[in-house]
Amino acid sequence: METQSTATVDSSVAKLFSPVQLGPYTLGHRVVMAPLTRMRTVHNNVPTDLMVEYYSQRATKGGYIISEATVVSPNGDGYLGAPAIYTDEQVEGWKKVTSAVHAKGALMFLQLWHVGRQSHSSLQPDGGLPVGPSAIVHDDVAFTANGWVPVTQNRALEIEEIHALVEDFRQGAIRAKAAGFDGVELHGANGYLVDQFLQDGSNQRTDEYGGSIENRVRFMMEVVDAMVSVWGEHRVGVRLGPSGTFGSMSDSNPEALFAYAAEQLNRYDLAYLHIIEPRIDGSILKEEGLQPVAAAQLRKIFKGTIIVAGGFDRASAEAILEKGDADLVAFGRYFLANPDLVKRLKLDLPLNEYDRETFYGGDARGYSDYPFYSHEEAAEANAALPAAV
Ligand SMILES: Cc1cc2nc3c(=O)[nH]c(=O)nc-3n(C[C@H](O)[C@H](O)[C@H](O)COP(=O)(O)O)c2cc1C
16 A cells, blocks of 8 residues: 555554654554464475465555564474475575565564474474473474374473574574565564573573573573674564463563563664563453553663554554554554555554464465455445445
8 A cells, every 4th residue: 555644644543653763764654564373385384475475465665564483493393384494495485575575665574483392293303302491291282284283292402402593593584684584583472482491481491591580581682692693783673472371381470581581682772672462372362351561561671662462453552652652563363364454554444354264374265365445345335234224
């Protein structure tokens, strides 16, 4: 869509549709496409033309898209069909996506990901065990050739393996550059590897990567440092899920942990901190009526730009921006179901419902076939309604 001048924007979304700075980039609006795993690759974790179409549909002039989580190491996959960024072929696939998104005038960062313990041996190189900070029995699922199955219980990483994983993130960052992205975001939330190191329910190491909060934050900081070494601090973002419980996560003192993590991130002038509100468990709202809390807490600590996500709609997105707890708002489920979400939010048009059945894996159905808003169709639908009595 064409962006309109802010003068024409409805005052109820004036903040959402005002420009904002993201690292070195100036965005035309603050509606961000959240990272969304959709598992549409077909072979070798290479992005497909269908993915090019899907992302291109959602790209707007002056908009910002975060890619779905993208695996940095062969042992980092827990979802069959998820894309990766550790081969040249994968880079070539992503190049088509970034070109299409750039052609629409949007920016796109690649979300770098390692699932850690959330995997199954059938997805591991040579059918090995998944890896994580500690070997703790947990009750989660992975998506395999046989559909959703219980995870294979993981083994604990050796110290040298942890160092090698930091290098995998660095290589992923290098390849992201080759693939034409505008920056990289670290997936530090939702119970995957970085989160597994952060929270003490999944990290019982006794070396320098476990125990104290300082030690548990170490892995994240080493990875951020690796990403910054490639991109510079202004083109790196970090996603955290303070008090997140998805993936059997727990921590004995989440407030202290995430406050410390946010404080450590102030060491860099990052593009942003991306915060998932704890009212959302993965992609499920825990209960109706819960208010956002995490962005408000971390706003007091983190000095840079904040993107908030988790259960926002048009009004609550504008409200949190007005309140000043965040600078941009990411939308997940609404963005996957509404290719023209930005336009719909701007003009207060009705939204398509999302179909949970087609979230993960499959083809164009429930992926690139969600309808764009059409005034003609809306008029027809209105005309077909029985007259009010
Ligand atoms: C289908 C689906 C896939 C998701 N995949 C990712 C992902 O790859 N990386 C990530 O950080 N979050 C992922 N999430 C979480 C979303 O980014 C977002 O935090 C969540 O949906 C809450 O936002 P919403 O209420 O606007 O949907 C996913 C959510 C959904 C619904």
